[in-house]
Structures are given as C-alpha cells and as structure tokens.
Amino acid sequence: MDPLYQGTLWFVPSLILLILLATLFFDEHKKMDLRSLKDSLWDSRGALLIMIIVALALQVENLIQDLFEPGFRVTGWVYNMEGVSHIVWLQEHLDYYLLIHASSIFYVLGLSFFLSLIPVLFILRGESELLEEFSKALAVNYMFIIPAYLLIHLMVTSSYKEVEPLLYQHPQYYAIIRATNRQVNCMPSGHISIPFTISLFAMYSAKLKRLAVFGFIFTALTVFVIIYLGVHWLIDIPAGIAVAVIAYWVASQGKLDFIFDRIIGPFERYTEKILQSIFSKG
Numbered sequence: 001m002d003p004l005y006q007g008t009l010w011f012v013p014s015l016i017l018l019i020l021l022a023t024l025f026f027d028e029h030k031k032m033d034l035r036s037l038k039d040s041l042w043d044s045r046g047a048l049l050i051m052i053i054v055a056l057a058l059q060v061e062n063l064i065q066d067l068f069e070p071g072f073r074v075t076g077w078v079y080n081m082e083g084v085s086h087i088v089w090l091q092e093h094l095d096y097y098l099l100i101h102a103s104s105i106f107y108v109l110g111l112s113f114f115l116s117l118i119p120v121l122f123i124l125r126g127e128s129e130l131l132e133e134f135s136k137a138l139a140v141n142y143m144f145i146i147p148a149y150l151l152i153h154l155m156v157t158s159s160y161k162e163v164e165p166l167l168y169q170h171p172q173y174y175a176i177i178r179a180t181n182r183q184v185n186c187m188p189s190g191h192i193s194i195p196f197t198i199s200l201f202a203m204y205s206a207k208l209k210r211l212a213v214f215g216f217i218f219t220a221l222t223v224f225v226i227i228y229l230g231v232h233w234l235i236d237i238p239a240g241i242a243v244a245v246i247a248y249w250v251a252s253q254g255k256l257d258f259i260f261d262r263i264i265g266p267f268e269r270y271t272e273k274i275l276q277s278i279f280s281k282g
Helices: 003-026 034-043 045-068 075-082 085-093 097-124 128-151 171-178 190-205 209-228 236-252 257-281
Strands: none
Touching (some): 003 171, 003 209, 034 045, 034 097, 045 097, 045 128, 045 257, 085 209, 097 190, 128 190, 128 236, 128 257, 190 209, 209 236
C-alpha cells in the first residue's frame, strides 16, 4: 500500500480531532457562536484568500526545487561552523523507540495542526479582523522563507552520515513530509517561525493567554525535535525567530497593508457583487 495513503489514514483524522479539541480549550471567554458561523466565514474571506495564496506559493517553490535545485550550496560551510556532535550526542543518549516516534509525529502533525487551528478558531469566534492580521503575518513569514529556500541550498543535518535520519526512516512520515516540504528547506526554520509568530499574535493582538503559552511551549519543543530528528541546524532556529518577530511587527503595524489591501479589497468587492447578483436573480 502507498505510504502516503497509509499516512493520510491516521494524519487527517488526528488533525481534525486535535483542531476540534483545541478550539474548545483555547476559546477563552467563550466567544464561539455557531449561529454566526456563516457571516463570520464570509467576513473572513479576504484572510482566507491570503492563506490560499501562501499555500499555492509554497507548492510553486517545491516545484522549482524539484526541477532546478537552485540556491547557493552552503551545507558544507554550516557543517564546518557548527558540526553535528551535539546531534550525535542527543541521538546516542536518547535512543528510545517511543521518543523517536513521538518526536516524528509531533514534527509531521504539529505544525499542520497549529497552523490550521488559527483560522478555525477565529472564524468560530467571529474575529475576522484578527484573522486578517494573522494571515498578513503568515504571508510576511513566507516572503522571507520562500526566497531564502530558493537562494540558500542547505541540506538537513542527517545528510551527513554521522547523524541518523530518524525522521526519514519511516516511509509514512517521509511521504507526508515530502508532500509539502523538501530536505533543502532549512534556513530559516518555518517550523520555528510560524508557531513563534502565532505565539506573538496570540499574546499581543488576540490577548489569548492560553494560546500564547501553548505556542511558546510548542516552539520550545520544536527546537528539540528538529535537532534530535536530524532535520535542522542550530543557525536555523534564531533565523526562524527573527523572521517571526519581523513578520508579526510588519503585520500588526500595517506596514504592508498597501500591498494586502490591493489583493483583499478587490476580491471582497468582487465576491460581494457576485453574491448580490445571485440574490437579485433569486
């Protein structure tokens, strides 16, 4: 049976269940109201458009990676600067079956869950303006990340024989990762920048303390996981944090609204006209 199909059988139900449970836990002040779901979803269409554009841009980046393998080869330079002895030490002293699989599942499932949770949570809470701010922060993240991945060809740490490719040894984990990522997408770490952005957004914009604390803990766990599994270099971590801080600041201060408004504004007006024409015909 195809590993991707097998992985999807547990990945998708797990993702849905985690999102459902998390929306209940992180709904501080109990603002969720299913009666206004349709209106909230409609009001959030601009933010969802930005997130769809980001997802499409990532797929284009993966296609370019597959076809051309662009970028400056810097893996050897980073290896000479950092080495991999710290990773080897972790893997030798924490060589436990359950830890390897728990870390792998966290890596494979964690970011998809955390990233998917935000639009679901804020649509259910009727907070479309906050979701729009987050979508802009997400887009700014990838304004840094995608060009960096195309310009900097940095292989995962387990490309060196001293490091065990713990994450890539399991065919289902590898198949799921391969569907969305490449083994040269290292610096900056999106697995660090995205949850850290969510944490900043939850703390300072949304004022959701539980979500913010969870986000910071999630980011800290991610630091361990991406090093232990043989994925990222140490330099990728501060680079990811820097991208997150810049992205949140740019979005929260509206520094690039002149760009986003040219995308969201026409889209919202066009969809509004379509809706009006549908009702007028009815």
